[in-house]
Amino acid sequence: MQRSKKVLFLAHCVMNQNTVVSPLARAEGAFERITSMLAASGFGLEILPCLEMRHLGMKREPMSKEEYDVLAYRQLCGQEAARAQGIVDCFWDAGIQVIGLVGIGESPTCSIGNKRGCFMEALAREPFWEDLGKIDIPAFYLKDKTATEFFETTFREWLDNLTCE
Ligand code: SF4
Numbered sequence: 830m831q832r833s834k835k836v837l838f839l840a841h842c843v844m845n846q847n848t849v850v851s852p853l854a855r856a857e858g859a860f861e862r863i864t865s866m867l868a869a870s871g872f873g874l875e876i877l878p879c880l881e882m883r884h885l886g887m888k889r890e891p892m893s894k895e896e897y898d899v900l901a902y903r904q905l906c907g908q909e910a911a912r913a914q915g916i917v918d919c920f921w922d923a924g925i926q927v928i929g930l931v932g933i934g935e936s937p938t939c940s941i942g943n944k945r946g947c948f949m950e951a952l953a954r955e956p957f958w959e960d961l962g963k964i965d966i967p968a969f970y971l972k973d974k975t976a977t978e979f980f981e982t983t984f985r986e987w988l989d990n991l992t993c994e
Pocket residue numbers: 840841842843848849850878879880881882933936938939940
């Protein structure tokens with residue numbers, strides 16, 4: 830089987846909403862339709878760790894970025910960002926490219942765009958960051974039907990454009 834030799838990094842809870850702070854979960858498990866599109870893309874999927882769970886466990890309360898912004902958490906984010914760069918380097922040696930990153934909009938840890946989260950800030954300091962296509966699953970996803978359908982179209986186009994590059 831010919832491999833695509835292209836890989837996407839995914840924020841952990843794209844595939845596993847069980848790690849999200851309980852009242853904020855938006856699916857039983859994975860984001861089903863996003864996952865279907867990802868699987869159909871032919872890209873390999875590398876799931877990043879859920880660092881809020883690693884830091885505070887499963888019984889944590891919803892917290893702001895400012896509340897997460899302590900030395901121990903910044904260190905954890907830095908360590909995991911370096912580990913992600915190591916994965917990129919390992920793939921690169923085998924002719925495999927990490928070409929994209931899916932984050933979680935408005936997360937204090939995994940938001941790429943507006944008010945970037947702590948983990949994404951650490952990833953952005955690694956050399957591979959600049960070459961990635963990037964998209965956040967927005968906070969309204971699966972909460973507003975029309976906006977959700979619009980975003981799914983946007984997401985499919987984003988994947989298609991990655992395929993073309
Ligand atoms: S946004 Fe990131 S830190 Fe928050 S639950 Fe999802 S994977 Fe974990």
